Amino acid sequence: MAKEAKNDPKELTVEQKLKALFQLQTMLSEIDKIKTLRGELPLEVQDLEDEVAGLSTRIDKIKSEIDELKSSIAAKKIEIESSKVSVDKYKAQQDNVRNNREYDFLSKEIEFQTLEIELCDKRIKEFAVDEKEKSDELEQSVAILDERKKDLDQKKNELDEIVSETKQEEEKLREKAKVLETTIEPRLLQSFKRIRKNSRNGLGVVYVQRDACGGCFNKIPPQRQLDIRSRKKIIVCEYCGRVIIDPELAGVELEPKVEKVEKTEKAGKK
Known part of the structure; x- marks a missing residue:
């Protein structure tokens, strides 16, 4: 039962919560460093994958258009052959006409079929030009x-x-971070993640540096600094919203305030 109480976030003191948050922050920052090592490569890979997919789709479309043009050319060639057969048939019939009206009718049909042949030839040439352009485009797209x-x-x-x-290394850090997250109460954890997501450097927890917030570097009033050092409640920066802890809790030793020491020594000499 005692072990379960320790793992319950509600049973942790404010100091323990702050320590857990800072440890989680440290682990997540290490994971961020690993991501930084990868640089822009993941984005470059994603962009190239998108471009390859786009080009593949474009190539498939061009191939489909070329097939349609070839089918159209073949269809027009069939129409030409059909018209030629009709012309030959009408010419043969002209030799056996019984009057001028039949002859004129057959002549008009021959003329019409001849025009159909010319039109089909024209369309074939247009389709051939389009096919050549599409083939060149296909070749270039395949090369790219x-x-x-x-x-x-x-x-x-x-x-x-x-x-x-x-x-x-990343998997170990992520596993440790998951375990640590279970020791932090959900509302505090959610708030921490939101702050971290909105901050440029990914820091949701910072410590006091020279009487200022370690995140936005705005000055912290003396009474608020006392509250931070007392570790009795969770203090957030009124400017940037980050959780603020004292340097000692973060395991950081700050340099002594030299200026004030010097001033004190000078005052003593006077």
Whole structure:
């Protein structure tokens, strides 16, 4: 039962809560450093993956358009052959007409089919030009895709190498952080995470530095400094919202205030 009480966040003193928060902050900062080592590589890999996916989709679309153009050319060639058959048939019928009206009708049909052949030839040439342009575009897109794939493989290898070097350390830190989070009451933990997310340097807990907040460096009133040192309640900076602890709790030894010492010595001499 005693062990369970120790693990219950509600049973922790304010000082223990502050220590737990600072330890969690330290672990998360180490994880941030590991992420910094990876630099922009994850974003570069993501951008290249998106570009490769976009190019692949574009290439598929161009191929589909080329297939449609080829089908259109084939269809027009079939129409030409059909029109040629009709022309030959009408010319043969002209040899056996019984009057001028039939001859004129067949002549108009021959003319119409001839125009159809010319129109199909024109459309075939247009489709052929479009097909050539699409084929050139396809060739260029495939070349760009090959280059991007090479870049992606290189960036992935670089990222995998860095990740493999730091993965074990990061996993250990994350595991410890998870365990530590269970000792902090949910509301305080949620507040800490929100503050940390909104701060540029990712710090949700800071200690007093030269009578000022270690996060935004705004001066802290003397009475508030006493409250921080007493560790009786959780104090947050009224300017940046970070949780403030005293340096001793953070395990930091600050330099003595030399200026005040010098002034005191000079006053004593006078």
